[in-house]
Amino acid sequence: MSQLEIKDLHVSIGEKPIVKGLTLTIHSGEVHAIMGPNGTGKSTLSKAIAGHPDYTITSGDVLLDGASILGQEADERARAGIFLAFQYPSEIPGVSIANFLRAAQQARMAEGEELDASAYYKRLYSKMDLLKIDRKFTSRSVNDGFSGGEKKRCEILQMAMLEPKFALMDETDSGLDIDALRIVADGVNTMRGPNLGVLLITHYQRLLDHIVPDHVHVMYDGRIVKSGDKSLALELEAKGYDWIKKELAASAA
């Protein structure tokens, strides 16, 4: 049982504050959704937790199982169990998905320890079968010339192989047609279980029709302004983000 605690987190890009005091705790087995209008700091939150060098954490803390991860490089955080499913995954020409994942697995082993290649492929193929991914897929270069749907499929496969403690899914649904959306949702639902905590970042309710969250948070201007269960997402869908803005204005007055 793991826990990821985000404590009064403030994040800036350059001089500009984007996340302004966000607090949230996620436990293994839980799926949290963060919804909010564009430009409210949702993606910044996920990249800052993952350790992107362009994002400066000015105050607050992020703790994994009680220990701060802020002093760690992005790769150390990843190996500790934080996985970020990218909104726009990078292309790596010439590196096959199979070799990329193999390198990622090898990086998790102790120095001098060699990955068992046949066991690795066996595991890779069983995950691909589980996610209904064609065997030919992993011989292609990572994201190179992929369609939007293929990129997401590639992210989901990596997540399945790397078995993180916490997955941060950054607008995984953006730009996807309904079939691709189903691939992502089926993947997450397959992996969902007592060992995985998920933070779903999304602008739209529609992903939440397929992945039903345990908790829903509304983010606005760098903070969580409202939390609830899955019904909050439906309410938000019905009333729109203006509803949140009006509520905030009313409470501020």
Added chain:
Amino acid sequence: MSSLSDFTTLSPPVHDEATTVDHPAVGIDQTAGNFSYKVDYAFDAGTGLSEDTIRYISSVKKEAPWILEFRLAALKKFLAMPMPTHWATKDLENIDFQKIRYYLSQGQKPKRTWDEVPDDIKKTFERLGIPEQERKFLAGVEAQFDSEAAYSNIKDVVAKQGVIFVNSTEGLREHTALFKKFFGKVIPTGDNKFSALNSAVFSGGSFIYVPKGVKVAQPLQAYFRINAENFGQFERTLIIADEGAEVTYMEGCTAPKFSTSTLHSAVVELVALKGAKIQYITVQNWANNVFNLVTKRGVAHEDAEIKWIDCNIGSRLTMKYPGVVLKGERARGEVISIALANDGQHQDTGAKMIHAANNTTSNIVAKSISVGQGRSTYRGVVHIPKHLKGCKNNTECDALLINTNSRTDTYPAITVRGDKNSTQHEASVSKVSEDMIFYMQQRGLTEAQAMSLAVNGFINDLARQFPMEYSVELKRLIDLEMEGSVG
């Protein structure tokens, strides 16, 4: 690699045959190159270059008078020719020819068995993995230590086919007529200032002759090691593949890192007679104080094929443009090159394809990687004269930049005259972006591993063409370079 049965008949007993076959030998351990042993040299031409230096080298080698004449004439040419700094880097002016030692050896006759090799030299080569290499997958090995081959051996099976594989000193002495017929014909002394220098002071290198129709199944390999400080290594290699013959030659080079500069200036001549095939593979990992100024060229006769695979890692400055003169109809020439320039290094590499007969084809694929302050330059010449027809050239130059300080230049000179020939040229420059590195780091790879993977991906399509042993080695060298380039 040849079949299992060939393999076992050629190899002396090794302890672990099954493992050897399952996991082919990895390349010579060039990553372990930065060390040197104190060696007592029996022969030392001293420091500096003069006629006396040349007379010393020639007398120690007990050369025929014509060779001494050849050397002295070359020295005159070398002294008369200007440094090519009107097109090449001014860094060449930092070579002080009077501070270099031109000849160092413990003797002129290479040992035929490993046990006879002097201990201090043996230690060096054992540390680099040479004897295992030979046992595992080579048809013959020559290991040059400073000026002379310390060890040279060819497997009986190959020798019985009439294949000659000796060092150049021995080649000149024992196979004079054959040597003389082709020596200096592909690359004349005055081709450039450094080919003139090599012609004056050459020592070591390989002489290979493959008789008509003989296909050497396993590669022949030479290994060049610089051990002494302020030293200049000037090997001279001549490979002749007679009609229908086939041979693959591989060379590896290393040197320890000294505080003063070292010069490596080789001349390599290849002759592929009618229908012959020569593949020449280089993986060099010079320490970054080495000036590596090498002239490599082959002549491909009718239906012959010459392929250069050239991997340049390390050195302070490398200037190397392997070429093929396509002399006979339907001859094919190919240059596949990979250059990696790290901080403080300049890789000035490229290819030359001179079409001199109808229906000849050439292919150049050059990939360069510049890291930090490293600088890569591609220079190419493709020449197809007007009177020819049916000639084809394909040139591809791709550069990868890792961080914004790196520099890359491309100077392709493609001269295609007449309308019965075709050429195609593509060039690209790409960058390893911060986002790409972050993406890989987010999957658990360290920054160095991420950069290394990006570089390996970039050269992947070329590395796949290498023999297994060399692509494994290349990957290891790249890993090491990337590790060193991350703060």
